[in-house]
Amino acid sequence: MEEDFKNLTLEFTDDGAIAIITMNRPKALNALNSETLQELGAALEACLEPPETMALIITGGGEKAFIAGADISEFKGIETAFEGREAALGGQDAMSSIAAMPIPTIAAINGFALGGGLELALACDLRVASPNAKMGLPEVGLGLIPGYGGTQRLPRLIGEARALDLILTARHVGAEEALSMGLVNRVADNALLEAEQLARSIIKNAPVALGLAKEAVRRGLTGTLNDGLELEADLFGLVSSSKDMKEGVAAFLEKRKPVFQGE
Ligand code: CAA
Numbered sequence: 430m431e432e433d434f435k436n437l438t439l440e441f442t443d444d445g446a447i448a449i450i451t452m453n454r455p456k457a458l459n460a461l462n463s464e465t466l467q468e469l470g471a472a473l474e475a476c477l478e479p480p481e482t483m484a485l486i487i488t489g490g491g492e493k494a495f496i497a498g499a500d501i502s503e504f505k506g507i508e509t510a511f512e513g514r515e516a517a518l519g520g521q522d523a524m525s526s527i528a529a530m531p532i533p534t535i536a537a538i539n540g541f542a543l544g545g546g547l548e549l550a551l552a553c554d555l556r557v558a559s560p561n562a563k564m565g566l567p568e569v570g571l572g573l574i575p576g577y578g579g580t581q582r583l584p585r586l587i588g589e590a591r592a593l594d595l596i597l598t599a600r601h602v603g604a605e606e607a608l609s610m611g612l613v614n615r616v617a618d619n620a621l622l623e624a625e626q627l628a629r630s631i632i633k634n635a636p637v638a639l640g641l642a643k644e645a646v647r648r649g650l651t652g653t654l655n656d657g658l659e660l661e662a663d664l665f666g667l668v669s670s671s672k673d674m675k676e677g678v679a680a681f682l683e684k685r686k687p688v689f690q691g692e
Contacts, residue, residue: 434471436464436468437453437465438490439472439475441479441482444481446481446482447485447486448476449485449486449487449621450473450476450486450488451488452465452487452490452495458493460497460499460545461545462499462500463500466523469523470523473485473527473530482532484533484535484631484632486537487535487553488536488620488621489539491540493540494540494546495541495542495550496541496545497543497544497546503516504573524549527553528552533554533632534553535627538556538558538564539561539562539620539621542562548577548582550564551578551582551583555614555627557614557624558608558615558617562603562616563601565601566583569599583595585650635673635676635677635689637673637689638677641668645660648660649661671692
């Protein structure tokens with residue numbers, strides 16, 4: 430199954446388990462203009478429609494770029510602080526929709542992931558980079574600051590000092606350095622293929638548990654440790670009432686593979 434938009438494509442693997450969004454604006458290295466952000470929102474909704482979708486991968490079309498950032502040509506039209514704020518909020522909404530996806534999400538970074546492009550990858554749960562990937566938040570070089578979540582998600586992921594290094598120098602990091610700082614989870618010659626294998630290794634686990642584990646980590650990071658522990662206990666309670674939990678435990682004790690229903 431394939432659904433077409435102007436600036437991206439949405440496809441599903443043959444078994445329908447994995448949705449793949451490919452950003453596709455090659456003439457601007459897949460830069461995110463307003464239309465693309467709108468289409469992304471619609472594609473995120475559409476990829477959840479088939480009930481069998483269990484994971485989402487986002488990648489870039491073409492050889493050169495994942496996403497080279499927000500579309501810089503649109504910043505020319507910004508005159509007031511209000512308009513700038515609206516532009517940031519529009520991009521943040523799209524990134525937050527990715528972060529809030531109830532299924533695991535993976536960015537397959539196959540080239541430049543700069544500015545809003547890296548911010549999109551940061552909103553995903555996991556990141557796989559190809560050896561030629563170049564990542565960075567170059568906004569200060571444009572007289573801007575990261576506005577699609579980079580100042581918040583990057584330090585939460587790699588720590589304040591490393592995040593400030595990248596944000597203040599505006600430098601690009603390659604795949605190996607990104608791996609060493611925890612910015613990406615894996616480096617592989619074919620990032621998309623590796624992302625698919627990673628998704629397969631995740632979705633063999635219980636779907637209810639996957640959704641709740643993700644929620645525990647994501648929501649837990651927004652509060653104190655004690656709040657997070659309380660949240661974990663609540664969600665442990667919730668997962669304990671799932672059929673998947675009964676199946677997983679029974680399968681272990683009966684020495685067989687579990688068959689999860691996502692209930
Ligand atoms: N917005 C709009 N157009 C872009 C773009 C962007 N972010 N990035 C690249 N393009 C366009 C170029 O203008 C060029 O178009 P033309 O052929 O019409 O001139 C085309 O894509 C190819 O790009 P280059 O010729 O520059 O390719 P290159 O290989 O020489 O350089 C690059 C590649 C290093 C990625 C360079 O294109 C670049 O630096 N791009 C901008 C990266 C950037 O600054 N991103 C941050 C944007 S601001 C942001 O994202 C704010 C935020 O937080 C929300």
